[in-house]
Amino acid sequence: MKEVNTQELQELLNSFANKDVFIHLETTNGSYAAHYDEKFFNAGAFIRNVKLRYELGKIVDDAPHRVGLKLEHGWVYAQGITHFKLDTEGRLLMAGLDYTGKLAVALEISETPFAY
Amino acid sequence: MTLQEERHVLVVYPHPDDEAFSVAGTVRMYRNMAVPVTYACLTLGEMGRNLGNPPFATRESLPDIRRQELVAACAAMGIEDLRMMGLRDKTIEFEDDEKMVKLVTNLIEELNPSVIYTFFPGFAVHPDHEATARAVIEAVRRMPKEARPRILAVAFANDTVEKIGEAPIVVDIRSVKDDKIKALQAHASQTAWMMAETEKRIDDGEVLSDSWLNVEKFYPFTFED
Ligand SMILES: [Zn+2]
Numbered sequence: 131m132k133e134v135n136t137q138e139l140q141e142l143l144n145s146f147a148n149k150d151v152f153i154h155l156e157t158t159n160g161s162y163a164a165h166y167d168e169k170f171f172n173a174g175a176f177i178r179n180v181k182l183r184y185e186l187g188k189i190v191d192d193a194p195h196r197v198g199l200k201l202e203h204g205w206v207y208a209q210g211i212t213h214f215k216l217d218t219e220g221r222l223l224m225a226g227l228d229y230t231g232k233l234a235v236a237l238e239i240s241e242t243p244f245a246y
Numbered sequence: 247m248t249l250q251e252e253r254h255v256l257v258v259y260p261h262p263d264d265e266a267f268s269v270a271g272t273v274r275m276y277r278n279m280a281v282p283v284t285y286a287c288l289t290l291g292e293m294g295r296n297l298g299n300p301p302f303a304t305r306e307s308l309p310d311i312r313r314q315e316l317v318a319a320c321a322a323m324g325i326e327d328l329r330m331m332g333l334r335d336k337t338i339e340f341e342d343d344e345k346m347v348k349l350v351t352n353l354i355e356e357l358n359p360s361v362i363y364t365f366f367p368g369f370a371v372h373p374d375h376e377a378t379a380r381a382v383i384e385a386v387r388r389m390p391k392e393a394r395p396r397i398l399a400v401a402f403a404n405d406t407v408e409k410i411g412e413a414p415i416v417v418d419i420r421s422v423k424d425d426k427i428k429a430l431q432a433h434a435s436q437t438a439w440m441m442a443e444t445e446k447r448i449d450d451g452e453v454l455s456d457s458w459l460n461v462e463k464f465y466p467f468t469f470e471d
Binding site (some may be wrong): 156159162213244 | 293295296297298299300301304305306307309332334338371372373374403404
């Protein structure tokens with residue numbers, strides 16, 4: 131993955147619009163957050179291989195970035211995106227890596243299902 | 247304490263690297279005694295957060311990296327029977343409980359272990375650790391009392407000592423410390439930062455007395471009946 135280039139990522143988001151795609155969306159503080167800091171309120175969410183279709187995908191040029199997908203009946207968005215890659219299987223992988231290199235958020239888009 | 251002979255040792259943990267932190271030295275000592283050891287690792291740590299910045303992996307490439315690290319760590323520990331059970335990181339507690347018990351029961355029936363190493367339920371911090379421990383304990387509980395393998399469990403929640411006291415079993419692993427370090431280093435995607443820090447402390451002449459490189463601590467899990 132490399133750091134977000136807004137124009138390049140915008141073109142990739144456009145390329146998946148109006149197609150049936152599989153989504154991986156994840157936010158996390160890690161399962162140990164409340165172990166190291168007992169006052170920490172640990173929350174996160176995870177979906178994988180949910181199929182949807184978006185009519186408009188947009189990256190906002192304000193780093194770390196926000197990426198939003200507008201669906202016929204709703205929305206998907208991720209906040210904190212720093213890196214992206216179109217992998218060898220043609221999947222668009224976006225991630226937000228914090229200052230220590232830990233993943234805090236991921237949004238991935240693929241025309242084929244992700245592994246289990 | 248010295249380790250006693252075992253018929254077969256079964257290690258059950260959910261994540262590649264749990265075994266390196268918890269039992270690498272103990273396992274290496276068993277292997278040096280020619281005791282057979284099977285490690286059932288339930289997931290490939292697919293949801294590991296450490297991808298680096300700049301990143302060395304993606305969410306999708308991490309499992310392959312961790313599979314290779316796990317194989318290398320097992321080589322350092324001398325584990326020849328590694329079972330990768332194919333579950334997904336952070337989902338074990340949401341699996342069907344009976345399916346999880348069955349997974350452990352099948353391993354016990356096949357291997358007939360005299361002791362099982364896992365986590366201690368209630369004091370294992372990570373939801374996958376807790377779910378793994380619950381499955382192991384339920385599988386053993388259902389066995390006839392005289393047929394049950396012993397369970398030696400790792401506990402590291404912040405309230406462990408307060409609630410269940412100091413670990414009664416302390417294995418001195420100094421003789422295989424280098425192998426434990428190798429096992430930890432093998433999980434580089436998880437431990438590189440920590441290992442660099444540790445090496446620095448050793449270089450700085452800090453003595454890591456009674457540390458996790460010298461001893462491994464276990465709580466026997468006992469049943470009411
Ligand atoms: Zn773990």
